[in-house]
Amino acid sequence: MNDNLQSRRDFLRRIYLGAAGVGLFGSMPRHSPGTVGGALSPYLEQTPPAAPMPIKPAPPARVSLIKGADRKQVIFDSLKQIEDEVFAGIGDKTILIKPNMAISKNPLAVTHVDAVRAVLEFLRPRYKKSIIIGESGVFNTIEGYKNNGYEALEKEYNVRLVDLNAGPSKNYYVYGREQNPQPVRIISSFLDPEVYVISLARMKTHDCVLVTLSLKNVLMAAPLNDYKRSDKGLLHGPAPAINDILHFNLFHLAHKVWPGLAVIDGFEAMEGDGPAWGTPFEAKVALASTDPLAADTVATKIMGFDSQKILYLRAMREGGLGQGDPGKISVFGTPIEQCLYKFKINKRLAEFY
Numbered sequence: 001m002n003d004n005l006q007s008r009r010d011f012l013r014r015i016y017l018g019a020a021g022v023g024l025f026g027s028m029p030r031h032s033p034g035t036v037g038g039a040l041s042p043y044l045e046q047t048p049p050a051a052p053m054p055i056k057p058a059p060p061a062r063v064s065l066i067k068g069a070d071r072k073q074v075i076f077d078s079l080k081q082i083e084d085e086v087f088a089g090i091g092d093k094t095i096l097i098k099p100n101m102a103i104s105k106n107p108l109a110v111t112h113v114d115a116v117r118a119v120l121e122f123l124r125p126r127y128k129k130s131i132i133i134g135e136s137g138v139f140n141t142i143e144g145y146k147n148n149g150y151e152a153l154e155k156e157y158n159v160r161l162v163d164l165n166a167g168p169s170k171n172y173y174v175y176g177r178e179q180n181p182q183p184v185r186i187i188s189s190f191l192d193p194e195v196y197v198i199s200l201a202r203m204k205t206h207d208c209v210l211v212t213l214s215l216k217n218v219l220m221a222a223p224l225n226d227y228k229r230s231d232k233g234l235l236h237g238p239a240p241a242i243n244d245i246l247h248f249n250l251f252h253l254a255h256k257v258w259p260g261l262a263v264i265d266g267f268e269a270m271e272g273d274g275p276a277w278g279t280p281f282e283a284k285v286a287l288a289s290t291d292p293l294a295a296d297t298v299a300t301k302i303m304g305f306d307s308q309k310i311l312y313l314r315a316m317r318e319g320g321l322g323q324g325d326p327g328k329i330s331v332f333g334t335p336i337e338q339c340l341y342k343f344k345i346n347k348r349l350a351e352f353y
Contacts, residue, residue, distance in 0.1 A: 061294035214262030293322025
């Protein structure tokens, strides 16, 4: 048997054994993520469970895909196609837009400020309350806002720029490098059921898990970095591998942290040495969905990769967290056949994929 295939199978087997174990989730109340997160593993309701219980499959999902010549327009149009379902999910909740700022001084590694403008212009006609733009990267968040033109948004759209690292957190556990329980602090904003999280991610390759899209943008932001100690690195394994422990931890965190809306900016994406130092790839697309796993599955296909070979996405599909079966995802807007590319992989992962 192919070593990589066996490695993937062993990894997925450990995921389900771990989810059924006494476990890592008992220190925090259950949080039902997003509008598609109802189909969560029922293991979490028991401490410990007497036996594994059946996992309810996720319902079919819709993904809006638009290709065009203007970044703001394609993002705006992708959202307009699912407008009613987005606002049905928002209700009276507080909106938190989570951009991605991997490296504050490399614009290609950051969610472009015009992508944020597109989302705000979509929201503003129907949502009048203050909107939070929050980031919690490994660098200084306020510096990131300043370096990338975000400060103008406060006056333009009545939004607040927030360093989520300055807020409260709750204790949690993930798996450490030796598969031991590892305590981490999770930012409370991502756990609050009254906060509607919009993951506004740039389409990029990644050096540990192949792709970083809407789900990883939020899940890796959830651990606290108080600028004395960052808990984000605790989610990683010791070395590049097809079954890096990061896949495992993203899957487990997703039971608690799940965005209500995925918006993926692939207008000028990143290939190669992502997520920080890759090269531009002009795919000129934008995707939006209230099922983030469906959005990431379609975006992965657009990039030229197989989502079933990306273990955190596959585990979320098999765990019923969202819809990851391409046969159960409706893509509308621009035909996906017009948006299929072949991104260069990060060289650290070339031998594994």
